[in-house]
Amino acid sequence: MNLATSLRQTPLAERLREVRSLTAALAGPLSDADATVQPMPDASPAKWHLAHTSWFFETFVLAEHVPGYRPHDERWPFLFNSYYEGAGDRLARDRRGMLSRPRLDEIMAYRAHVDEALDRAMPGFDAEALTLIELGINHEQQHQELFLTDILATFAANPLLPAYAEAAPAKPGAASTPGWTEGRRGEAQMGADGDEFTFDCERPRHSVWLQPHAIADRFVTNAEWAEFIADGGYRTAGLWLSEGWEWVKREGITAPLYWHEDGRSFTLAGLRERDPQAPVAHVSFFEADAFARWAGARLPTEAEWEDHARITDPAAGHQLDRAGAVMPAAGGALFGDVWCWTGTAYLAHPGFRQPPGTVGEYNGKFMSGQMILKGASCATPRGHSRATYRNFFPPAARWQFTGVRLARDL
Incomplete structure (x- = not known):
């Protein structure tokens, strides 16, 4: 069994918790200001990635498959919908960097709210809901990569050229002839x-x-x-x-x-x-x-x-x-x-x-x-x-x- 197969066989609820935890950990080195900046229209603020991935689960899983579920904040779908026409109106992509509010801590509380709701509901989900959970996990993994590349673009635009995180000194590779x-x-x-x-x-x-x-x-x-x-x-x-x-x-x-x-x-x-x-x-x-x-x-x-x-x-x-x-x-x-x-x-x-x-x-x-x-x-x-x-x-x-x-x- 290769590593990819082993990772896929991890129980769905465990994989969901691991992915959601990694996203939160990626935000660990950031200040509220770091997480708000949008360096260019193609990149999104870190706060937006953190909220959008939660909006995805809230919109397509919780709101559709948990009777009586109430959104964390009725105003936020407009802020954190990306491009889904069927999900309603949304903030223009190039305006995401204007979201000084909600604060980073409020968005992390939103994530916790969605996580708790998913954890309570998972045992009763039918096959359709579980399929959407799988899609949401993979969707969030895509945004984890975007989170890092967008933070790199953000810090590269700062004249101070700050580091997002420390890294061990690089070990230069040996030259090789391409085959x-x-x-x-x-x-x-x-x-x-x-x-x-x-x-x-x-x-x-x-x-x-x-x-x-x-x-x-x-x-x-x-x-x-x-x-x-x-x-x-x-x-x-x-x-x-x-x-x-x-x-x-x-x-x-x-x-x-x-x-x-x-x-x-x-x-x-x-x-x-x-x-x-x-x-x-x-x-x-x-x-x-x-x-x-x-x-x-x-x-x-x-x-x-x-x-x-x-x-x-x-x-x-x-x-x-x-x-x-x-x-x-x-x-x-x-x-x-x-x-x-x-x-x-x-x-x-x-x-x-x-x-x-x-x-x-x-x-x-x-x-x-x-x-x-x-x-x-x-x-x-x-x-x-x-x-x-x-x-x-x-x-x-x-x-x-x-x-x-x-x-x-x-």
């Missing part, structure tokens, strides 16, 4: 089936055809990215997609996000010397695609990556286990450290049907203008990901722990 693993050719299966939890967008399982290809045995490193920069990678229009080149010029992009010219990078532990052999992180799809062209390679397709990962334990590698500063480290694990950009657009698998009801808005309506990422990062809760998992972001996004693993045709 290539030949992938399967011909017909293969991708997508999820069976009874284990997956998000709706991972289904159904279907046939794909794989052309001869190989995938690199490790991520692109900081040292290799420095070579790309030195060779004029950000100044050579021919390496870039048209939209990407316009983005580079408009935004003045010259290096990965959080890189400083003195050889350091900003991390959740503050400014740190960059490990040349650690995976490059915080690069956009545009950058990943340009680097691949420069390297004489390409990005893997979603199908290639998923087939490559089919016999790998997705809970292995460098992933999130507890609160604290996390950052990518040198190593060759397929899961962990950084998410892998693919060359595949986020679209529906053949046969996909969006589930009915408000909760069906979770994934399907975002299948436009986004690219697929595979794997997991150092901020992904261990056990959350799997080979069929479909992370997705717009091509210019780079505040997540996103990196590059190359592929090439054979």
Whole structure:
């Protein structure tokens, strides 16, 4: 039994308590002011993540499956609904940083209220409610990663460059020559089936055809990215997609996000010397695609990556286990450290049907203008990901722990 299977077999109530406790622990180092700031429209304040994940359980589980349940505060659904049209009106996303109230302690009390209500009701829940609990657990794990990446963006915007948490001194990795693993050719299966939890967008399982290809045995490193920069990678229009080149010029992009010219990078532990052999992180799809062209390679397709990962334990590698500063480290694990950009657009698998009801808005309506990422990062809760998992972001996004693993045709 691999670690991922073992984690999935933990009783649901225990997993719920562990996930909710980890989210609360992630907030431990923050002041009320820290938790209120919204550094950009794509990122949300820590207080909002703490409240929204509780709103999710309150709205879709408690209000629907606990007779007589009364919301903690009738005014708060407007504040903490994210994008669910069926759940009513909501505060505009780019205004979340204006929520100086409720205070952080009031939001933590809200979390405690929801936790107690869930704990009392769990023994009597039917299968539908338990299915929503499972969805809520996985939803909160997604927000745990967003919590950390958004706090990193928040502190990076502060001229004092404060650290979110302490971290042990990094151990520089050893330089290694990249190798290539030949992938399967011909017909293969991708997508999820069976009874284990997956998000709706991972289904159904279907046939794909794989052309001869190989995938690199490790991520692109900081040292290799420095070579790309030195060779004029950000100044050579021919390496870039048209939209990407316009983005580079408009935004003045010259290096990965959080890189400083003195050889350091900003991390959740503050400014740190960059490990040349650690995976490059915080690069956009545009950058990943340009680097691949420069390297004489390409990005893997979603199908290639998923087939490559089919016999790998997705809970292995460098992933999130507890609160604290996390950052990518040198190593060759397929899961962990950084998410892998693919060359595949986020679209529906053949046969996909969006589930009915408000909760069906979770994934399907975002299948436009986004690219697929595979794997997991150092901020992904261990056990959350799997080979069929479909992370997705717009091509210019780079505040997540996103990196590059190359592929090439054979």
